[in-house]
Structures are given as C-alpha cells and as structure tokens.
Amino acid sequence: MRLPSLTRTTPFRLTLVFMALFAASAAAFLAYIYVATAGEVTRRADEEVGRELDSLQAVYARGGLPALNQAMIQRAVGDRPYLYLLMDKAARPVTGNLAQSPLDDATRAPARATFRITDTDPDGAVVKSQGYGRQVRLPTGELMFVGTDIGPGRAAVIRIVRAIWGAGVIVILLGLAGGLFVSRNVSRALADFNRAVAAVAAGDLRARIPVRGVRDEYDELAVGLNGMLERVERLMGSMRHAGDAIAHDLRSPLTRLRARLEVSLMEVQAGHADPQPALATALEDTDAVLKTFGAVLAISRLQAAGSIAEPKAFDVSEVAAGVSELYEVLCEEKGQDFGAELGRGLIVRGDRDFVAQAVANLLDNAVKYTPEGGAVMLRTRRRASGEVEISVTDTGPGIPGADRERVLERFVRLEQSRSAPGSGLGLSLVAAVVAAHGARLELDEGPGVLDGHGPGLRTVLVFPAA
C-alpha cells in the first residue's frame, strides 16, 4: 500500500500550524523590539538636542542674538555632532550648517521632526542618513533649529531586527524539515498498521503487524491489535470448525434418512408397503439428527465462548448425587454394580448444568462399555492440592496406555473424535465443558484385570479450587 503524500499527514499539518503560530508570534515580537528600540533612539536624540537648545538659549539670554549667532557659527564648524540653523522671522536661513529648516512648515515652532540627511564624506561619496531635530522660536521672533544624526542608532536597530528575522526564517525552515521527518516516520509506522488492516479486510485473518521491539506506543498498539486479531482468527476458526463439524455429523444421518424415505416412497408407490412404519422410522431418524445437532451446537458454543459466561458456585457432590441417582438404575438394569462415594462441600465455580451433563456423559460411556457383572463407580473428593475431582471408574476393557494420549488429543480435536459415532460426541462435550471451566481431564487405568474383566478406565475431571 502506498504511503500518503507527506504533506497530507497529520504530523506535517500540525507542524505547519505550529510554524504559522511561531511566525506570527515572532513577527509580533520583532515589531515590539523595533518600536521599543527605535523609540529609544529618538528619545535619546530628543534629550541631547534639548540640552543643546537649552545651552544655546542660555547664550541668547546672556548676550542676545549676536552672541547666539556667534555661538552657533562656532559650534557648527566645531566637532559637535549637531546640526544648527538660525533663521530670521520669516524662516530664511541666517547661519548654521543646514541649508534650510527640515520642517515642512519652516515657520512652525516649537516643533520636532525626523528628516533625511544627504551629505558628502571627505572622499566625496554621498552618505545618506537620518536626522532628528527640534525647532524653537526665540523671544525676538527668530527661529532656531538643532538636530542630530540618528542614522547609526537606527542602523543598529535595523541590523538587530534583520538578524532576528533571519533567525526566524532559519527556525521555520528547520521546523518544516523536522515536521517532514516526523511525518515520514509516523507514516512509515502507520503503513505497517494499514498494510495489516487492509490484509485482514481483504480476508487474510493471519495478517499481523510487525512489532519493532522498541517498546514505544506503536509497539504497544501493534501488540494489542495483534492480540485482537489472534482472538478473531481463533473465533472464526472455531466457527468454521463448528460449521464443518455440524456438516460432518449431520451428513450421514441425513443421507441415511433420505435414502430410507426414497426407498419407502418407491415401495409405497409400488403398493408393497404400508407408509406408516416408514414414516415412523423417518421420524426416529430425524429425532436422532436433531439430537446430534443439539449436542454439536452445545459443544461449538462452549468452544467458541471459551469460558462459562456467568459462573456460579455450586457443590459438585450435589450434582454428582443427582446424576448418579439418574444412572444407578441403568447400571442395575445392565447387571452392573454401581457405587458412589461423594465427598461434601466440594464447591467449584461454573455452570452446574454443563457439569451435570459432563458427568452424565462419563457415566453413559462407563455403562456402555462395561460388561454385565462389571462395576461402575462415581467418586468426588478434594485433592491435597485443593483441587476438586470427579472420577468415574469402570471395569470395562479400558484404553491401552499408548492410546490414552491419542484419545485425549482426540478430545481436543472435535472432528477426529467424531469419527466414532455416539461416544465421540459425548466425550467431545466433556472436553469442551472441562476446557470452559479451566479444569482438566485425566485418563487412567481402572482397577485392573479381574475375572476376565478390565483393566477398566478411570476418567477424572479436575477442577481448580473455587
């Protein structure tokens, strides 16, 4: 899958927003600095010019206009850094080193002004600068202007502002580069996620997100999503498996049913048979199919759920007592001895009905495989470990040690156990019930060979202590 254009990624957009904010605040900052420093330059010039004016006015006060004229000539040709101009009442220049008042309205006074200075330096080059000055009117009506060159101060301010602008541009460029870098990394990390999600969406439930092993939040998310995918895959698998199992279990009885109905129909049409027994048999077959269906459904549900939805505490011995009461007569009917040794207060958590069914299925098998004259024993007890066990022991042929493992495996693999009709389903249910309770199933040899019977089988359900 293609990476999205870098400029469309969220980190890049965030970078842009951040940069815009940064640029705006930097501009405001610069404007503030400019106003503050440029103002300072003018204020200081104003102060200096003010002092010079004061001193000249003191001269005027002492010696009148001639003394002032004299002082201004001296000062203008001296090395003072000021610009001087003395004008008559109509603002016509009298003396000074300025050609005319820089004020637009030369007769205005008192007044302040910023103006351009164009001068030639000793080498003859034209130097442009900026000046600041004040103009006052003397008591006798003449006008006096004093200014100063504020070019160097201004230039310093402008250099600082330019420097800050330059730094701002560099910061913005670096920021953009950083944003692109981060976006590219995020896009790469997310590309793994997107690839996996697209694969799952396309039907490949085995797709997983690579975990980079750097234990960052992407890894955390990847591990979480992989766990989820695993669960989904397992559930889908068990659903499919349940579907296959149902199809497998129902196909043969349904086929048989169909065949019988077909033959019966032919016979009835030919007039050799009475339809009633055929219909009755068909009904029985259908009942058997429904029963199988119910059992397979229960197993699949348990397997898909993986655990009991609302576990409740109950006494295993009570359940065992109930089921043994149900089966005792069956044993007697088959000429088997039935014994029950039930402990007390053996509390486990789970589903009472399912456990009862599991015990019933074990007793079913025991009665089925134990010959006449044999014995079936149901026991419940607490182990030293605190675990609770329910065991069914019979004196039937048992299962050879080598096969026990295999049989247990078959319990796990639903469909394989199903190849043996009848009991296979019962034990599959036991296995499913056991798994859903976090319990385990143990197979053991029975009491041994005696009178041509045996060695027998001991099936044990071991529940964790409640």
Added chain:
Amino acid sequence: MRILVVEDDAEAAQAMCRGLVEAGHTCITAVDGVKGLEAARGGGGGFDVMVVDRMMPNMDGVTLVQTLRREGDNTPVLFLSALGEVDDRVKGLQAGADDYLVKPYAFPELIARVDALARRRETGSVHTLLKVGELEMDLISRGVTRAGKAIDLQPREFQLLEYLMRHAGQSVTRTMLLEEVWHYHFDPQTNVIDVHISRLRAKIDKDFDRPMLQTVRGAGYRLDG
C-alpha cells in the same frame, strides 16, 4: 383448545398449525409481535395457550409476553427459540413465559407441552389427593395405592408418578420428564428415563391385567386412567 401461534416464519407456523389442528385444536397464527399482541388483545382472544417465537420483527417475543402480563393477561405462553442456552431459558421464563422449547424441536414435544400448559391452567387448585383411575396418591402421607393395594415407591419414583398423574391422559416426553422431575436441561446420550419408567411401570402395572403407563411411539409416555 384455541391456540395462538406467533411466529414470523410463515411456513413453520402453517406446519405447526396443521399439526395442532390434527391434534384436535383450533389454531390462529400471527406473523410478528405486533400482530400477535393485536390478536391476543382482540375480540377473538380468549386463547388457551400461546406459542410465541422469541425473535421476531417489529416486536420480539419477550416484549410481547411482558406487555400481555402487564395488562393482566395470564394465558399460558410457550416460548420457541433458536437460542438454546440456559441463560436464554431463564430470561424467557423471567419475562413471564410458562415453558420454553428450543428449535429444532420434535412435534410431539410441542403438542405435549402445549397440552401440559393448558392443563396446568385448568387444575389451578391445590389437591392433596391425586386420583387417576384405580391409582391414588396422597401427597401428604406420600402413600400410593392402586385399586386399594399399597405400592412402595422410591422418592424419585414418587415424583415421576406424581408428574404423570398430574398430566394423566396426556403424552409427556422424555425431555419434559428430565426437566420437570430431575430438573436437568440436557439430553442424555442413552435413554435413562426409559429405565426409570420401566421400573415405575413394574411397580404400578405388574400385578394388574390392564397396564396404565403407556409408551407413546415417537413422543414419550402417557398415564391412562
């Protein structure tokens, strides 16, 4: 009996009705919860039993039954559901249903349960003495006699016979017996119920010419007076 079948699968409803009519009942169908509620409330009401599917469009079975119960309608209700979990059964019964049957079901099972529900309504009064033909059961002293002759029964046999006597003349299925007498909601692999029945039969029918406890092919058992 007048039976209302509320079921959204029209074909299933038709088949069910044919069977119910065959069994001697009158059957009316409704295709969803809302229609079912209308039929139950309507002038033509007065049903003996209602068979209600749980999952239906417009109004599900649970809501339908809850509504009827709130309105004071106590017609026995048999829930039908494709959900077989014990929890669903409990929820259905809590909603006010009287019995619960999981699809797919055998038709005799349905008939037997519908009969049992209708009968339960008729015999609302409390009896301390049950009497079916020659058979008498004293629920206080827990004594059972047939034609005056005492029959000794184990506690479970007594409960089994009590249930059969309360449903005398009706078919009861093995599943119903397992649910009502043993309180188990699963199908045993072998028909253990048959063994218990044959024991009981030995005790009540052995010394008499006329057997009272009948096997009903394809359905279960029936105690005849």
